[in-house]
Amino acid sequence: MRHKGISCSALGCIAGLTTALAVARAHAQPVDPFDPDAAGGPVPPAVPTTPGAASTTSPPKQGAGEGELTPEELAEIERATGADAGTLRDAGRGGGLGDSGSGKAPLPVPVPAGAAAFLPDISVVLGAALAAFSTEEPLQAGGHDPSSSGFNLQQVELSLGKSVDPYFRFDANLVFTLEGVEVEEAYATTLDLPAKLQLRAGQLLTRFGRINATHPHGWDFADQPFFWSKVWGSDGNRGLGAELSVLLPLPWYVEILGSTTEAAGEGTARSFYGAEDLGVRSPIDFENLLAVKQFFDLSHDWSLLFGVSAANGPNPSGRHSRTDVFGTDLYLKYRPITRQSFTVVSLQSEWMLRRRQVPDDVLVDVGGYAQLFYRFEQRWGAALRYEYATATQNRSGARVVDPLDPSHAADRHRASAALTFWPTEFSRIRLQGSADVPRWLERPTWAGFLQLETVTGSHGAHAF
Amino acid sequence: MIQKLFVALTVALAALLAPALARAEVKVVTTVPTLASLAKAIGGSKIKVVSLSLPTQDPHFVDAKPSLALELSQADLLLVVGQGLESGWLPALLTGARNAGIQAGAHGHLDCSGRVRVLDVSQNADRSQGDVHPDGNPHYLFDPRAVGAVAEGIARRLGELDPAEAAFFQARLEKFQSRLGEARAAVEGRLARLRGVPVIGYHKSWPYLADWLGVELVDYVEPKPGIPPTPAHVARLLATARKRNVRAILQESYYPEESSALVAEKSGAALVVLPSGADFEGGQSYFAYLEALTQKLESIRP
Incomplete structure (x- = not known):
């Protein structure tokens, strides 16, 4: 009985709500400030409007009430008018438009269209840093990290992207270093799958968590969190593969994605096959990833992004050995847009748990970071980051020698602070200092970077 | 009992999802709020309009919030200012929106600058001259003459997307243009x-x-x-x-x-x-x- 009572009242609630909404809508209609007939605006007060304009009689309503058209009829109309639509459109661009009054109407200028319109958008990002470390062997393992005292070329990234056809767009990021060139990313993205599905295929950074899929250009610091280098490798988690994602039809943003990528690569899938590529013998010999991302518009000024991710794939320690990585990410951003302000305050934090099966045991470690960013002037921002990772433990909780990082036999902490100056949104100069405390070393390591980054070309828009 | 609860939950979920799935009216998304007000003036109750930015917000630097991609995913018509005004944020949202109908060049994508006489077109634009828009200055909505041209374009495109209401949009456009002519003359006199x-x-x-x-x-x-x-x-x-x-x-x-x-x-x-x-x-x-x-x-x- 109790259950029945609850379900009935729930139904009643919905019915009531629907009615209330309908009533509200019906009431809202007569007071439409956007109706050209509505009062207000710069019409001289004494002048009465022309009979035509002042008319309050409704124009013919073909889609309302009993005159409602069936979908078949609508399709018929669309077919019949479709032929004319093209000519209407063409006429709209070429002819003299815009002004019903005086003769000083702005005339449309034909937009020059050439083969250049089809060339990919190209941009080049330069990242270089002057670095100083208090040790000759810094523990900087990120591929783009400044990693030795002196000048470091972090990367020259060439980005290309454009629509391929109505169904795909193509994006690539080619990274040039002093050692050579690598195809960091090169993938196609579908534009026209049904049911809000989207497929990406090619060489791609996986969307595990928040920072992994981003590029150094989008980071608040000059180097990547050390646990990311430890779990995924120097270049972050990426590989040849495919990703399918879907936007759920809910009132808030919920995206679910799954991807399958190569499990091999010392710098890209380190906790899976990594450097020991045992090949693909079955579908589970890939890295498979599942992630859910949710976004909440808390207000105009506050936003929250929250995600959970899990990846599973083979590791080379045994015939059926698997590795799991679980992660959670949070990004809280305050950026006032309801008044004049350049302020941005954001809190970003990600944590991962890695679990590797090895013969007769399981190795577990945890790590992550939390960072606070504050843009206090139009061109200035400051950021603080704390990172932590545990030593590797076995099933019984004892510290063990990690086969991938035998020297990392204890916890590691690192704190960094960065001050960034943006001359424009196309360049930035960053000063960063950090204190690294790997407990297996006797002394902490100090580091200082002075980084310069420039962006030339039509750099693509950034994701949130 | 549990079955009834399950039924009730299903109904509740369906009621929640229904508004998101229903596509009774043309949904128009605009990058800036003035375009939203123009669209609403033409479309009235036949359309639903959402603006991706606020008038208090610099339209060059809008955060590409995922919630905006969600709006775009449900849009039938996207109205943009163009001339590179939105190039720092809109492309990422457009890809994320998974909506082929509003991609650049698609019928549900109207670049309103295509209908106005664009000023400040630069033959040799260079960023050493600042953040310039080589295709021309995008701030044309401050000119009511351009607004009239844009309104006409909106009405035409709305009519193409919803031919059953084309006459309605045309009638609203005519009223809008006539009122705009009067308003413009009044302002020109006062200023x-x-x-x-x-x-x-x-x-x-x-x-x-x-x-x-x-x-x-x-x-x-x-x-x-x-x-x-x-x-x-x-x-x-x-x-x-x-x-x-x-x-x-x-x-x-x-x-x-x-x-x-x-x-x-x-x-x-x-x-x-x-x-x-x-x-x-x-x-x-x-x-x-x-x-x-x-x-x-x-x-x-x-």
């Missing part, structure tokens, strides 16, 4: 004394307004588009303001006022902070916005 009056702009947002009202744009508070004022530039600007007897400094509300206020105070010019667009969320129609703009401009003493 006729501004013709030839020297003014300074903060950003290069005012060439269309200057072209329409005949005010003379002497200089900008930004040394180059997108570059904040330096002390040396402000000093030069003050000298210019005094020498040319500049009467007003025009800026949008989303730019900082310190430098402009200083020049205004020391030169005797008026600091005129104009709303960058109609407050669509607050129910402000284009005509109410034009009136607000006019009242601000009326405070300028020639």
Whole structure:
């Protein structure tokens, strides 16, 4: 009985709500400030409007009430008018438009269209840093990290992207270093799958968590969190593969994605096959990833992004050995847009748990970071980051020698602070200092970077 | 019991999902709020309109929030200002929206700049000259003549997307244009004394307004588009303001006022902070916005 009572009242609630909404809508209609007939605006007060304009009689309503058209009829109309639509459109661009009054109407200028319109958008990002470390062997393992005292070329990234056809767009990021060139990313993205599905295929950074899929250009610091280098490798988690994602039809943003990528690569899938590529013998010999991302518009000024991710794939320690990585990410951003302000305050934090099966045991470690960013002037921002990772433990909780990082036999902490100056949104100069405390070393390591980054070309828009 | 609960939950979920799935009216998404007010004036109750940005927000730097991608994923028509105004944020949202119907070039994508005479087209644009828009200045919505052309384009495209309501949109457009003609004449009369009056702009947002009202744009508070004022530039600007007897400094509300206020105070010019667009969320129609703009401009003493 109790259950029945609850379900009935729930139904009643919905019915009531629907009615209330309908009533509200019906009431809202007569007071439409956007109706050209509505009062207000710069019409001289004494002048009465022309009979035509002042008319309050409704124009013919073909889609309302009993005159409602069936979908078949609508399709018929669309077919019949479709032929004319093209000519209407063409006429709209070429002819003299815009002004019903005086003769000083702005005339449309034909937009020059050439083969250049089809060339990919190209941009080049330069990242270089002057670095100083208090040790000759810094523990900087990120591929783009400044990693030795002196000048470091972090990367020259060439980005290309454009629509391929109505169904795909193509994006690539080619990274040039002093050692050579690598195809960091090169993938196609579908534009026209049904049911809000989207497929990406090619060489791609996986969307595990928040920072992994981003590029150094989008980071608040000059180097990547050390646990990311430890779990995924120097270049972050990426590989040849495919990703399918879907936007759920809910009132808030919920995206679910799954991807399958190569499990091999010392710098890209380190906790899976990594450097020991045992090949693909079955579908589970890939890295498979599942992630859910949710976004909440808390207000105009506050936003929250929250995600959970899990990846599973083979590791080379045994015939059926698997590795799991679980992660959670949070990004809280305050950026006032309801008044004049350049302020941005954001809190970003990600944590991962890695679990590797090895013969007769399981190795577990945890790590992550939390960072606070504050843009206090139009061109200035400051950021603080704390990172932590545990030593590797076995099933019984004892510290063990990690086969991938035998020297990392204890916890590691690192704190960094960065001050960034943006001359424009196309360049930035960053000063960063950090204190690294790997407990297996006797002394902490100090580091200082002075980084310069420039962006030339039509750099693509950034994701949130 | 559990079965009934399950049924109730299913019904509740269906009720929640239904509004998201229903596509009764044309859903229009605009990048800036003035376009939203224009679309609503034409579409009335036959369309649902959402603006991706607020009038208090700099449309060059909108955060590509995933919630905006969600709006775009449900859109039938996207209205953009174009001329590169949205290139820093819209492309990422468009890809994320998974909506082929509103991609650039698609029928549900209307670049409103295609219907206006674009000013400041640069043959040899270079970013050493600041954040310039090589295809032309995107701030044309400050000119009611351009607004009329844009409204016509919106009505036409709405009619193509929803042919059953084409007559309705056309009738609303005609009323809108007739009212716009009157409003424009009224404003031109009230602001006729501004013709030839020297003014300074903060950003290069005012060439269309200057072209329409005949005010003379002497200089900008930004040394180059997108570059904040330096002390040396402000000093030069003050000298210019005094020498040319500049009467007003025009800026949008989303730019900082310190430098402009200083020049205004020391030169005797008026600091005129104009709303960058109609407050669509607050129910402000284009005509109410034009009136607000006019009242601000009326405070300028020639």
